[in-house]
Amino acid sequence: ETGVTQSPTHLIKTRGQQVTLRCSSQSGHNTVSWYQQALGQGPQFIFQYYREEENGRGNFPPRFSGLQFPNYSSELNVNALELDDSALYLCASSFGQRNQPQHFGDGTRLSIL
C-alpha cells in the first residue's frame, strides 16, 4: 500500500511569487485535504477535495486554490506569496467525505524571503 507522498520537500520563494505543491494520495483514497502548519501551531485546515470537487474550505483567502485530478492526486496553488505563508504544508488523504482517520504525507516546507 503506497502512502501519501508530497513534493517538493522544501521550497524557497520570494514575496509576490506563486507556488504549486503536489500530493499523491494513498491508494484507495478519494479525498484529499490540505493543511498549513505554522511554527508552534497545529495543522490548520485549508480545503478538502472529494472526487475532484472542493468539499469544504477553511479561513484562507482566495489566493489559496487547489485541484484534484481523476487519479485523486492534488495540487495546492498559492498566488502573491506573503511572508506569513512560510509554513509546513501538509496533505492528507482518506476515503469518503466523512472525516475518517486521515493519513498525512511528510509535508512541504515553504520558506518565503
Added chain:
Amino acid sequence: DQQVKQNSPSLSVQEGRISILNCDYTNSMFDYFLWYKKYPAEGPTFLISISSIKDKNEDGRFTVFLNKSAKHLSLHIVPSQPGDSAVYFCAASSLSGNTPLVFGKGTRLSVIA
C-alpha cells in the same frame, strides 16, 4: 478562538511509567476525536480515535478517554517507551456536520530512559 486546546506544551515521563496527555474542546458539535503523533521531519501519524458514543477506546498501549460533559479527552500511554517521544496532536470534528478536522497546538512528550 481556539476550539481545541492542549494546555501543556510539553511533558516529561520516565520510561515504563504512564504518560497522560490532555485535550479540551469548546464546540459542542464535535463528535469525533483523534490523536496523532508527529516526529520531526515527518507528517502526523494517526494513533487512535473515539466517537462521542463511547467514553473509552483502547489500542494496545494507547487508551483514549472522553468526558463529554467536561468537553475533555485524554490519551494514556502505558508503559511509556523512548520511541514514544514526539509531538502529540489532539484533533476533533463533527461527523454529522461533515466539518474539517480542528487540531490543537500539540504537546511535546519526552520519555526519559
